[in-house]
Amino acid sequence: MIQAEHKTFAELVGFSTSRMPANAGETHGTTVLALRHKDGVLMLADRRATAGNLVMFDHAEKIIALDDSTILAISGSFARSVEVSRFLKHSFKYYRRTVLSEMSLDGKLMEISRALAGNLSAAMEGVGVFLPIVAAYDAKTGGFSMHFFDVAGARFQNAQYACAGSGSERIRGVFEFLGRTKKPWETRPLDDVLADGLLMLDIAADLDSATGGFSKILPAAFSLTVDGIRPVDEKQLQKASATVLNRS
Numbered sequence: 001m002i003q004a005e006h007k008t009f010a011e012l013v014g015f016s017t018s019r020m021p022a023n024a025g026e027t028h029g030t031t032v033l034a035l036r037h038k039d040g041v042l043m044l045a046d047r048r049a050t051a052g053n054l055v056m057f058d059h060a061e062k063i064i065a066l067d068d069s070t071i072l073a074i075s076g077s078f079a080r081s082v083e084v085s086r087f088l089k090h091s092f093k094y095y096r097r098t099v100l101s102e103m104s105l106d107g108k109l110m111e112i113s114r115a116l117a118g119n120l121s122a123a124m125e126g127v128g129v130f131l132p133i134v135a136a137y138d139a140k141t142g143g144f145s146m147h148f149f150d151v152a153g154a155r156f157q158n159a160q161y162a163c164a165g166s167g168s169e170r171i172r173g174v175f176e177f178l179g180r181t182k183k184p185w186e187t188r189p190l191d192d193v194l195a196d197g198l199l200m201l202d203i204a205a206d207l208d209s210a211t212g213g214f215s216k217i218l219p220a221a222f223s224l225t226v227d228g229i230r231p232v233d234e235k236q237l238q239k240a241s242a243t244v245l246n247r248s
Helices: 009-013 078-099 105-118 120-124 168-181 190-207 234-247
Strands: 032-037 040-045 049-051 054-057 063-067 070-073 133-138 143-149 155-158 161-164 220-225 228-231
Touching (some): 032 070, 032 168, 040 070, 063 220, 105 155, 133 161
Antiparallel strands (some): 032 040, 049 054, 063 070, 220 228
């Protein structure tokens, strides 16, 4: 019996990140972060997209749901990040429809690592660099996890938080400070964690010109729980933002 050749979704659609043209004018720079709370994971992102010292757009959507249990926030080259995120979203859907089963969490993370590795040549040239953070719920284990990556696709896991982008280096120590001086992240309600997340985003905006503040435009905010992915209620977000801005 002749066994049918198995092709990946990328091979069927002819996708190759290594052959995508690089564009020196691509937009980049941001701060994205993920924080554990008692019901799941909160993900926040500023809305600014820049090119050099120019603000190109202040309504960028940097948080993308890849499926009902996996959410990704993008940093780096905005155009490249969005393109690869769309590819990953369709790749997960293609697997689900052809195999009639959800891809495992490890399989999803491997696909993300492969996409980053495929983009390495453009990244080494200094254009097209993107680094995502990923929050996921694994129905098999009943656990939440957060993952971050390096430019070559190596992945790392943190049970409490993850961050990426040009402003993340300015606030990395704040995560540890809050984790040590307050209750563990996974025991705190969403409102409490949201306030701390917005505070860190505000600090990053003050110290990093590529990170937009939220005095005019609210940041993107999503919560991943066992019930799926939903945006944080706008009134809840407005109230928390006002509190942080008045305090800072």
